[in-house]
Structure formats: structure tokens, C-alpha cells
Amino acid sequence: MGQRVRREARVEGVVQGVGFRPFVHTLARRLGLAGHVGNDADGVFLAVEGSSEGVARFLDALKAEAPPLAVIDRIEVTEVPPLGAARFDILPSPPGGVANTLVSADSATCADCLRELADPGDRRYRYPFVNCTNCGPRFTIVRGVPYDRPRTTMAGFALCRDCAREYADPADRRFHAQPVCCPACGPRLRLGTAEGDDALRVAVRLLGEGRVLAVKGLGGYHLAVAAASEPAAAALRSRKHREDKPFAIMVPDLAVAGDLCEVDPVAERLLTGRRRPIVLLPRRRAAPVAPSVAPGNRMLGVLLPYTPLHHLLLTDFAAPIVLTSANVSDEPIVFRDDEARDRLSGIADAFLTHDRPIHVRTDDSVARTFRGRAQLQRRSRGYAPEPVVVGQDFRRHVLACGAELKNTFCLAKGRHAFLSHHIGDLENYETLRSFTEGIEHFGRLFDIAPEIVAHDLHPEYLSTKYALDLAESGTVEPVGVQHHHAHIAACLADNAESGPVLGVAFDGTGYGTDHTIWGGEFLLADLAGFRRVGHLEPVRMPGGTAAVRQPWRMAAAYLGATDDTGDLDVVRRHAREWPAVVSMAASGVNAPLTSSAGRLFDAVAALLGVRDTTNYEGQAAIELEQLADPAVRGGYPAGISAADPVTVSGADLVKSVVDDLRAGRAVDVVAARFHNGVAEAIRGVCARLREATGVGTVALSGGVFQNVLLLDRTVDLLEGRGFRVLTHSRVPTNDGGVSLGQAVVAANTTGPVRQ
Numbered sequence: 001m002g003q004r005v006r007r008e009a010r011v012e013g014v015v016q017g018v019g020f021r022p023f024v025h026t027l028a029r030r031l032g033l034a035g036h037v038g039n040d041a042d043g044v045f046l047a048v049e050g051s052s053e054g055v056a057r058f059l060d061a062l063k064a065e066a067p068p069l070a071v072i073d074r075i076e077v078t079e080v081p082p083l084g085a086a087r088f089d090i091l092p093s094p095p096g097g098v099a100n101t102l103v104s105a106d107s108a109t110c111a112d113c114l115r116e117l118a119d120p121g122d123r124r125y126r127y128p129f130v131n132c133t134n135c136g137p138r139f140t141i142v143r144g145v146p147y148d149r150p151r152t153t154m155a156g157f158a159l160c161r162d163c164a165r166e167y168a169d170p171a172d173r174r175f176h177a178q179p180v181c182c183p184a185c186g187p188r189l190r191l192g193t194a195e196g197d198d199a200l201r202v203a204v205r206l207l208g209e210g211r212v213l214a215v216k217g218l219g220g221y222h223l224a225v226a227a228a229s230e231p232a233a234a235a236l237r238s239r240k241h242r243e244d245k246p247f248a249i250m251v252p253d254l255a256v257a258g259d260l261c262e263v264d265p266v267a268e269r270l271l272t273g274r275r276r277p278i279v280l281l282p283r284r285r286a287a288p289v290a291p292s293v294a295p296g297n298r299m300l301g302v303l304l305p306y307t308p309l310h311h312l313l314l315t316d317f318a319a320p321i322v323l324t325s326a327n328v329s330d331e332p333i334v335f336r337d338d339e340a341r342d343r344l345s346g347i348a349d350a351f352l353t354h355d356r357p358i359h360v361r362t363d364d365s366v367a368r369t370f371r372g373r374a375q376l377q378r379r380s381r382g383y384a385p386e387p388v389v390v391g392q393d394f395r396r397h398v399l400a401c402g403a404e405l406k407n408t409f410c411l412a413k414g415r416h417a418f419l420s421h422h423i424g425d426l427e428n429y430e431t432l433r434s435f436t437e438g439i440e441h442f443g444r445l446f447d448i449a450p451e452i453v454a455h456d457l458h459p460e461y462l463s464t465k466y467a468l469d470l471a472e473s474g475t476v477e478p479v480g481v482q483h484h485h486a487h488i489a490a491c492l493a494d495n496a497e498s499g500p501v502l503g504v505a506f507d508g509t510g511y512g513t514d515h516t517i518w519g520g521e522f523l524l525a526d527l528a529g530f531r532r533v534g535h536l537e538p539v540r541m542p543g544g545t546a547a548v549r550q551p552w553r554m555a556a557a558y559l560g561a562t563d564d565t566g567d568l569d570v571v572r573r574h575a576r577e578w579p580a581v582v583s584m585a586a587s588g589v590n591a592p593l594t595s596s597a598g599r600l601f602d603a604v605a606a607l608l609g610v611r612d613t614t615n616y617e618g619q620a621a622i623e624l625e626q627l628a629d630p631a632v633r634g635g636y637p638a639g640i641s642a643a644d645p646v647t648v649s650g651a652d653l654v655k656s657v658v659d660d661l662r663a664g665r666a667v668d669v670v671a672a673r674f675h676n677g678v679a680e681a682i683r684g685v686c687a688r689l690r691e692a693t694g695v696g697t698v699a700l701s702g703g704v705f706q707n708v709l710l711l712d713r714t715v716d717l718l719e720g721r722g723f724r725v726l727t728h729s730r731v732p733t734n735d736g737g738v739s740l741g742q743a744v745v746a747a748n749t750t751g752p753v754r755q
Contacts, residue, residue, distance in 0.1 A: 019133025219362030275382030499526030508598030519596025635676030
């Protein structure tokens with residue numbers, strides 16, 4: 001038996017609401033140690049006292065055996081004199097202090113809870129709100145920290161005797177589980193006048209009848225229909241005014257996911273892990289899914305149940321269901337009960353709801369796989385608000401307000417960038433309210449009072465206006481960050497790097513430093529600054545934003561007035577408007593210049609007859625990718641100038657597309673050759689820039705690189721020329737990652753900490 005020692009420790013990270021205190025208590029008792037453990041605003045504090053061997057084993061196990069939801073950033077251990085303690089206690093949380101602890105994301109139902117849910121002998125049998133320290137609601141119910149029941153939306157549900165006993169029993173996995181409840185004391189399920197299991201039976205019957213069901217989930221309401229029913233899916237699409245954008249499908253289990261789609265090992269881990277995003281998967285040709293679920297799309301967005309309610313619903317219905325965010329038009333997901341009744345009454349036939357309040361609306365995350373790792377396309381439920389840990393400290397508190405589309409905000413301090421859940425497109429009051437309420441909540445939750453506010457350069461973005469209004473107070477320093485620099489900085493932060501890199505930022509729209517619309521950019525960049533060293537040759541956008549909604553206008557701009565175009569289908573389809581649009585582009589009146597890669601993809605999509613008008617952002621480019629034959633390897637040439645900055649001729653690519661169309665080439669081959677030509681142009685520019693700069697690392701970012709065919713071809717070509725290539729994984733390559741990029745740029749371009 002070694003000498004008696006005492007150690008105090010501070011544990012930082014995601015360690016509240018994940019069963020960390022009971023884990024510490026059980027571990028200490030198992031090793032015969034005395035002391036205490038508690039939560040405070042910094043995380044978990046503890047002390048252990050006993051034999052030197054026992055204390056050493058305890059400290060080794062503290063991280064190695066931590067609970068499944070815990071994410072430990074740091075453990076600081078201090079040696080102190082023994083006090084002669086005889087027992088180990090869990091202490092109450094002290095009030096006050098600066099909040100430095102982290103909050104866990106909502107987590108899918110664990111295997112132990114699922115066994116209880118399915119056990120007729122268990123008192124939580126078929127109870128839709130079963131949870132424990134290893135699973136269940138977290139972020140969506142948290143009102144403040146330290147994370148204790150009174151600071152959650154479960155505060156109104158008093159524990160019954162049995163739940164109170166579990167909550168107080170260190171040997172129980174519900175020991176200090178804040179959302180703990182049961183049918184006797186917890187939330188209740190309702191559908192009309194039916195409650196509990198009766199409500200579920202009615203819901204299953206309505207789905208079978210082809211009805212549209214509104215279902216209250218973790219972070220808001222969803223709309224559900226039978227995925228195999230074309231009348232039901234078509235009715236939902238019509239009522240929701242969602243013409244083409246695919247719906248997500250929830251399936252009962254992994255086997256059914258495999259029946260519908262090809263599931264690789266990375267996708268399997270995503271589908272079955274605790275975060276449970278929607279995963280975009282290659283669709284099987286015989287997949288029994290209604291045409292209106294994902295019209296014309298070779299991919300399906302699939303997710304597995306992540307709440308007990310979902311498990312019950314999918315088990316009882318025994319077939320896949322569409323599960324799409326419940327909102328009207330472009331508004332954010334509905335999460336308040338009164339708003340749901342008001343806004344969804346014209347869409348849903350019935351409401352399957354419950355009385356546990358949702359504090360923060362949180363949409364589903366979306367992911368796909370690329371070269372053996374996950375790539376997030378929307379980072380929200382299951383991920384937020386857990387931080388992105390970056391390579392450098394934020395010396396001052398930063399608020400980054402993000403972009404206009406696919407908005408997220410980011411609050412940062414220390415080495416933690418708290419990237420928000422998906423807010424949406426900041427184009428209406430409801431989304432703006434969600435944005436401002438979210439910033440206030442994150443500020444309280446993580447005790448961040450911004451000293452710097454970063455924003456996009458576009459003066460008309462609501463996020464920019466919010467930042468500049470905030471800066472007028474005089475207490476916050478505004479920092480404008482160019483949109484594409486933010487994209488590249490986000491890619492650097494995603495990979496915990498600082499540059500310099502050759503950044504390729506391809507997207508639809510971004511406000512340039514020359515006040516034109518950028519979007520096909522080559523930047524020599526690091527976290528502090530950038531130089532525009534190349535771009536796509538600018539072209540006019542006839543009608544401005546009308547050209548975004550009507551890709552055929554971009555075809556007109558690229559073809560111009562001098563080309564003999566009368567034989568082209570796109571010209572015949574728009575014969576009446578074509579001369580005026582060509583004239584508009586030639587004159588430059590209501591036709592701003594753009595170097596956008598997104599608009600180049602739009603032009604080619606219209607030329608190939610893929611789409612002349614769009615119903616959602618990026619639709620033409622997405623469908624062009626779907627059309628392309630991935631077996632085709634040859635690409636069209638594009639001229640690259642010797643100027644500084646270098647320019648790439650998108651018109652050359654368009655001309656090759658037209659030549660092949662006139663030669664009778666199949667459109668899937670033409671689409672593939674265009675993609676390959678863009679990738680080869682990127683390689684050519686980067687090779688030239690490496691000679692000039694000596695930089696051999698390339699960072700790829702921007703919404704155009706959601707196109708996996710283009711991304712795959714580009715990475716292949718760059719790596720084949722010896723480049724090191726950085727792509728996104730932890731944060732989206734689209735505008736959902738811009739706020740992170742803004743935050744790290746602002747932190748690296750402002751002065752020292754204020755005294």
C-alpha cells in the first residue's frame with residue numbers, strides 16, 4: 001500500500017450533461033478513493049485522496065474510460081496535502097463565475113435506452129422520452145450553465161419517486177441525468193385528443209392513409225409522409241411549395257438504408273453514430289421511393305431514428321418515411337407549438353406533438369462521404385454547439401456574423417470557435433430573429449462578450465448590417481472580411497492550419513474588393529490576408545439576380561451577340577427574350593460583371609437542356625453533376641492568361657460544349673468533359689502559381705466544391721502534380737462555414753488584447 005496522497009483536478013471540454021460526475025464518482029469508489037466532484041462554470045472540478053497507486057490509476061482512467069458523450073480538451077492536475085477525507089461526494093453546482101464549460105450536442109438514443117423502450121417488463125416500455133446520461137436532448141433544452149435540470153426546459157417536470165431514486169443513485173446510469181423522466185412524471189405525447197401510445201397508433205394510421213403528419217422532434221417540427229406513396233409525397237411537395245428540392249428519408253434501420261442506397265463504411269458510421277445526420281448516398285435503381293421524394297436525383301438523403309419517438313414511429317409503421325423540416329417557404333424550422341399550429345395548418349393534416357419545450361430550434365445536419373472521411377454540408381443538430389478547436393488562440397472575444405445564404409454565426413474565445421447551428425437564408429424576419437436570438441443565447445451560454453465583430457463586405461447583407469449596427473455602440477471593433485478569403489480561412493481552420501496556401505474559392509456569389517461579383521477565385525492566402533492571384537474571366541449577368549434564377553441568361557451572356565447560335569436549343573426555347581438579353585449583356589446595363597464559377601455551371605446546364613430556371617440555390621449545377629458520366633475522363637481546354645492576376649477563359653469551355661453539341665455528342669459525355677475541363681484549368685492555374693510563389697499547398701472551398709465529381713477530379717489532378725490538397729470535413733465548404741473563416745481572419749488581423 002503506497003503513501004496517502006491527494007490530487008485536485010480541473011477537467012475542461014464537453015463534460016457536463018454527459019454523465020461525467022457519476023463516472024468520476026463510480027471510478028473513485030471502485031478504486032477506494034475519497035474526495036469530491038462537481039460542476040461549475042469552467043467544467044468539472046474534482047479531488048481524489050487515497051493510496052498513491054489508486055490515485056495514479058484514477059488519473060489514467062479519467063480520460064481513457066470517459067463516458068461516450070464526453071469530449072475532454074484538457075485535464076490540469078495539482079498536488080495538494082491529504083485532508084483525511086473518508087468519503088467521495090458529488091457537490092452541488094456553485095453559482096456565478098465566467099462560463100468556460102462546453103455544452104454537449106443532442107445525442108441519438110443509446111442501446112441501453114432502446115432495450116428499455118422495447119421491453120414490456122420495463123416501466124419505460126414504449127415511452128417516447130426515455131433517455132439517460134449517455135443519450136438524449138442536450139443543446140435544444142439547455143437555457144444556461146452549469147448544466148443542471150433547473151436550467152433546462154425539463155425544469156417544469158418534477159421527478160417522481162422512482163426517477164428521483166435513479167437520479168440520486170451513483171450506481172444508476174441516470175445518476176444526475178438532467179432530462180431523466182418516465183411516464184409518471186415526464187412529457188406526454190399527443191395527437192388531437194389521443195395521448196401516449198394511442199397517439200402513436202393514430203399517427204401510424206394516418207401515415208398509412210397517405211396523410212401529411214407534423215411531428216415535434218428534438219429541435220423543431222418535421223413533416224412526414226410515407227416515402228413510398230407518390231400521392232402523399234406529391235401532396236407534401238405541393239403544400240410546402242417546394243417544387244424540386246429533394247426530401248430526406250428516415251428509415252427504420254441500417255438494413256433498409258442498404259436496400260435504398262449504397263452504404264460505404266464511413267456512411268454506416270455516420271448513420272449509426274450518436275450525431276445521426278442526414279447522409280447523402282447513391283440511390284439504388286430499384287429503390288422503392290416515390291418519384292416526388294427526390295425527382296431526377298441519383299442521390300437520396302437518408303437518416304436513421306435518433307429519438308425514442310422516431311424509433312417507435314418507424315417500428316410501428318415498418319417502412320421508410322419522408323421527414324423534412326417543417327417550415328413555410330424559406331423560413332426556418334418551426335419549433336414553438338403555437339407557431340406550428342399557425343404556420344403549418346395549411347400543410348399538415350395532423351400534429352403529433354408533446355409538452356417538452358424546445359429552447360433552441362435546430363435543423364438536421366447533412367453529411368456525405370469523400371475519400372474515406374465525412375464531409376459536413378450542413379452542421380447543426382448533433383454537432384452544434386460543440387466547438388471547432390482551432391490551431392491558434394482567440395486573444396479577444398469574436399463574433400462573426402456569416403454570410404447571407406446558409407447562414408451560421410460564430411462566437412469564439414480561447415481556442416474554441418462555437419459555430420452555430422444552421423440558421424438559413426437571411427432573407428426574412430423569421431430567419432433574422434432566429435439569427436439574433438441565437439447570438440444572444442450563445443453569448444450567455446459561453447459567457448462571450450464580443451470585442452470584435454466580423455462581417456462580409458457586402459453592404460446589403462442583413463448579417464453585415466447587424467454587425468455594423470452592433471459596432472456603432474463603440475464597444476465592438478468591426479472587421480470586414482472578403483467572402484472568398486473567409487472560405488479559404490475556414491478551410492484552413494477546418495484543417496488546423498494557418499497557411500499560406502493557394503486558395504481556390506469557387507461559388508455562386510461573393511462581394512469582391514473591386515465591388516464586382518466574385519466567385520471563381522484563386523487567392524494566395526493565410527489567416528491574416530490574401531492576394532487575388534487569379535480568377536475566371538469576368539462575364540456579364542444580364543438582369544442581375546434574375547440571371548441566378550434563370551440560368552439560360554448566363555448561356556446568352558457567354559455566347560454573346562456575334563456567335564451564330566440560332567441552331568441551339570436554348571436559343572430556340574427563349575427566342576422571344578434572347579436578343580434583348582444578349583443586348584443587355586453587351587451594354588452592361590443591369591448586367592453586373594461576375595467571375596462566378598456557379599454562373600459558368602449555370603450557363604452549361606442551360607446549354608445542355610438541364611435547367612433554364614431554378615427553384616433553389618445551386619439547382620442547375622447540382623443537376624448538371626447528376627447528368628455527367630463519371631466514366632468519361634477527357635476534358636475541354638480553357639485558356640489561361642499570363643497576366644497578373646491570371647485569368648481562365650470560361651468562354652473557351654462554353655465554346656467546346658457548343659461544338660460537341662453540334663457534333664451530336666451525348667449530353668452526359670459533354671457534361672463530364674466540362675467538369676473535367678474545369679478541374680484541369682484549376683490544375684493549370686495552380687501549377688503556374690506554384691512556380692511564381694513557391695506555395696505547394698492548395699485549399700479548396702466554396703459551394704461549387706459540394707460537387708463531388710468536380711472535387712474528386714480536382715484533387716486527383718492536383719495530387720498528381722505533387723500538390724498537397726486541403727478540403728473541408730468538420731465544417732461545410734459552402735457558406736455555412738464562412739462565419740468560422742471570418743472569425744479566424746478577424747482574430748489574426750486585429751491588434752493586441754485591450755487592457
